[in-house]
Structure formats: structure tokens, C-alpha cells
Amino acid sequence: MDEPIDAGSGTWVASRRGAAEAFHVRKCRLEVVSGPDAGLAKVCGSDLIVIGRTGADLALSDRKVSALHAEIRLEPEGYRLRDLGSTNGTYVWGIRVLDAFITPGTTLAMGDSAVRFVPLPESVELPLWGETRFCGLVGGSAVMRRLYQAIDDAARSGSTVLVTGETGTGKELVAEALHRRSARASGPFVVLDCGAAHGELFEDHLFGHDPGAFTGAVRARAGVFEAAHGGTLFLDEIGDLPLEVQPKLLRAVETRRIQRLGGARPIECDVRIVAATHRDLAAGMNRQAFRADLYFRLAVARLHAPPLRERREDVPGLVAHFLDELAPVGAHPLPPEFLEWARSYAWPGNVRELRNAVERAIAAPRGAPSFEDPAPAGATGLPDVDTTVPFKEAKRRVVDEFDRRYMTALLEQHGGNISEVARAAGVDRMSVYKLLARLGIRDERRDGDAGARGPRR
Numbered sequence: 001m002d003e004p005i006d007a008g009s010g011t012w013v014a015s016r017r018g019a020a021e022a023f024h025v026r027k028c029r030l031e032v033v034s035g036p037d038a039g040l041a042k043v044c045g046s047d048l049i050v051i052g053r054t055g056a057d058l059a060l061s062d063r064k065v066s067a068l069h070a071e072i073r074l075e076p077e078g079y080r081l082r083d084l085g086s087t088n089g090t091y092v093w094g095i096r097v098l099d100a101f102i103t104p105g106t107t108l109a110m111g112d113s114a115v116r117f118v119p120l121p122e123s124v125e126l127p128l129w130g131e132t133r134f135c136g137l138v139g140g141s142a143v144m145r146r147l148y149q150a151i152d153d154a155a156r157s158g159s160t161v162l163v164t165g166e167t168g169t170g171k172e173l174v175a176e177a178l179h180r181r182s183a184r185a186s187g188p189f190v191v192l193d194c195g196a197a198h199g200e201l202f203e204d205h206l207f208g209h210d211p212g213a214f215t216g217a218v219r220a221r222a223g224v225f226e227a228a229h230g231g232t233l234f235l236d237e238i239g240d241l242p243l244e245v246q247p248k249l250l251r252a253v254e255t256r257r258i259q260r261l262g263g264a265r266p267i268e269c270d271v272r273i274v275a276a277t278h279r280d281l282a283a284g285m286n287r288q289a290f291r292a293d294l295y296f297r298l299a300v301a302r303l304h305a306p307p308l309r310e311r312r313e314d315v316p317g318l319v320a321h322f323l324d325e326l327a328p329v330g331a332h333p334l335p336p337e338f339l340e341w342a343r344s345y346a347w348p349g350n351v352r353e354l355r356n357a358v359e360r361a362i363a364a365p366r367g368a369p370s371f372e373d374p375a376p377a378g379a380t381g382l383p384d385v386d387t388t389v390p391f392k393e394a395k396r397r398v399v400d401e402f403d404r405r406y407m408t409a410l411l412e413q414h415g416g417n418i419s420e421v422a423r424a425a426g427v428d429r430m431s432v433y434k435l436l437a438r439l440g441i442r443d444e445r446r447d448g449d450a451g452a453r454g455p456r457r
Helices: 142-155 171-180 199-207 246-255 281-286 292-298 312-326 338-344 350-363 391-413 418-425 429-439 444-448
Strands: 011-014 022-034 041-044 048-052 068-075 078-083 090-092 099-102 107-110 113-127 161-164 189-193 232-236 272-277 301-304
Touching: 022 048, 022 068, 022 142, 068 107, 068 281, 078 090, 113 142, 142 171, 142 301, 161 171, 161 292, 171 189, 171 232, 171 272, 199 246, 246 292, 281 292, 312 338, 312 350, 338 350, 391 418, 391 429, 418 429
Parallel strands: 161 272, 161 301, 189 232, 232 272
Antiparallel strands: 011 022, 022 041, 022 113, 048 068, 068 078, 078 099, 090 107, 107 113
């Protein structure tokens, strides 16, 4: 089997002779070495491990630990620790960590507790979908084929599903695929954008109203719960849901029963709820901006739509797919350098931005400005500010774009030699490997570099 021999990889793809490829997730043990729960240990076999007091994979009784305090995401490049907006912070070697890769054996300090992270030699083997397309989703990368399999598994259950992912990653397509693969496929698929309305108007969208419910309500109107009866209700951008409406939605989700505004009788609604968000709901819970009980009721099953930078091998297939959709008869072909550029670009706007870039490239007349700047810089030289995303996400996108340009320039300057790049950047080689892997930067000249190697794919 093609397994990494070191403990540096959290996930990998391997196959046995005569068997299909499988996605492997390394088992990891969390050991509580100090604090109220000292001696507690938990072995996890998931690519996402959450530590906290409520609904976490490792549940601590420490009152200084937040409900969902921190997460460790297992990736091919290693183990990514992220603080979930906790009240008291997550520390490694006395340094407060927001988002960083950690090494095997690292001890995490949170509240009055300390937890040691120990990757194990064993792994959990998960199946991969056998095809490169799935209900409108396109991509043959391992992370996408794992998502397809997870969608198919979740579709067979009737549980609520929370879909997470950055803007433009195709969360609505994931929700549609869940609906199409479920027993409710013949029923309606109804979408409500939770950021489109507020207050009483939002409740009207959800539950509808009877005549006289408010000024101008002259006739009855059904809400989305009734409209989705027998099918699926997709609540897009659930993180934008007004706090005052959240307990009413929770009651409707739990009971599958609603009452119209101004109405006196309860109405049964047989719906399956799928919610999606680009926001960090765990951080919202910790700052009391999102109800914990609603979060756990929605996240019975969780699916994650990966950003395009984490599946760059899918770019050629996506470009071909968009060309089939968008190219009119007689349109001039894409410039020959488009695909090479598309493979190296960071795509902060993800698949949606790629589609727009393809559309501009085939529509632009010969001699038009280059397609190589799909997000034009302003007078400051920085990308335009996207106020539709949280501050941390907007800042991360700017930093990622700087990191990509900086590392690409260093690779070019030093002929792809990682040792020289590391010396010039003032960091160790492993940090360079992890940064290049995170940004999706590939350079064939690195094959000749001696020394440490990143995890095998």
C-alpha cells in the first residue's frame, strides 16, 4: 500500500492491489495531561477533531474552555491547529496560536488544561467515489471524490446537514446533490438566503402569514417551510440569521411544525433541512452571535466544500466544463497561456471566480486587457476589499495572495532550490514545503532539491 512512512501526513490516498483507491485518515490520540480532566484520553479517526466543552470530539469539563474551543484539521501536509474564537485562547509553548501547523507530540494549553496531540500509526480507510462528476459537481481530485461519497452517505439519512466552505466553493450545488440523491428527490428543493431579509420580514419568509397579520397582509401567503413540504429546505448563509429569529427556527427544525404570522393553528411541515455558511459558526457561538443549540441541531451531519486552491488538479476539468457551458458557436478559443496561469493563480473567489475568468476570456476581443488579473488591484496595489466576508477571511485572502507572489518570486530567483529559498526567506525548509503545499504552488525543479521532502501524495 502507498502509505506515508512518517507521522507527518494526516491524510493520504492509497490503494491495495486489485482494490479501488481509498482515502486514509490517520488515527490520533488526545491525552489530557493536566487540568480537571487529567488522565482522560480519546482516540479519533476523523480528519476534523474539535476540542471544547460541548459537542466536541474531546469534551473537557474545564470552565475556562469555550464550548467549541479549537480544532485540528488533518491534511496531507500535516496537522493544522485553529483556535475557534475562544474566550481564553489556545497556546503552544506559551505562544497564543490562531492558525498554525503543529508537530506530533505538541501539547496544547487551553484554560487550565493541557492536551497532548499524538498521531498514531493506524488509519481509518474511507471510500472514494469512483467518478469525477457528481450531480453537477465537477472534479476528480481525492478531496472532491471523498466529498461525493460523503454526500451520498448523508443523503440516505434524513438528518439535518450543515455545509461549510468559502464563498464560491459550490455549497448550493452540494445541497442540491444531497436532495437529488435522497428519497425526497421527487419533492421540491426550496432555497432561502438568510442574509436577504431581517426581523419580521424574515419570519414571513420562513413561516408565511395569514390575512391581517401586519399592515398590507391582505391575503394568506405560505412560507418556505410549507413550500418545501415533502422535499428539502436549503437555508443558505445560515450565519447571517438574525439572533432574534434563531430560537423560532430551532423550534421549527425540531418539531417540523410552524405557525404562520397572525395564524392560530400549527401546520405540519415534512421537510429536510440543509444549511450552509461561509462564516465560522463556532466563533459565532463563543461570542454569543449564534445559538449553540441551533448549531448542534443543524450540524448533525457536516460536509465541507473545499476551496479551489486545495484541489488545483481539478482546474483543467473545470475550465473544460465552463467552456462547454459558456462558449457560443464561433467564439474564439481561450488564449494558449490561460490554463497554465489558471493552475498557478490562488483563486480567492474559488470556482465562481474561475467561471467568471473563463467567461471573460472567451468574450473579450483580441487585444483586450489580460485575463491574468481577475480581481483588479486598486490604487494601493492591494486587492479590492470584500466586505461580504468576515475580517479574518478577508485578511487571510490578502495574506495568501502576498505569500503566493513572494514564494513564486523566490522560487524563480533561486531556480526552485528549496534550501536557498528557505535561507532567503529566513525560515526552515519544512515551513517552505508546508507553505508551498498550502498555496498549491508546484515547481518541477524542486525534484532535484536534496534534503527533507514533504508528505507523499
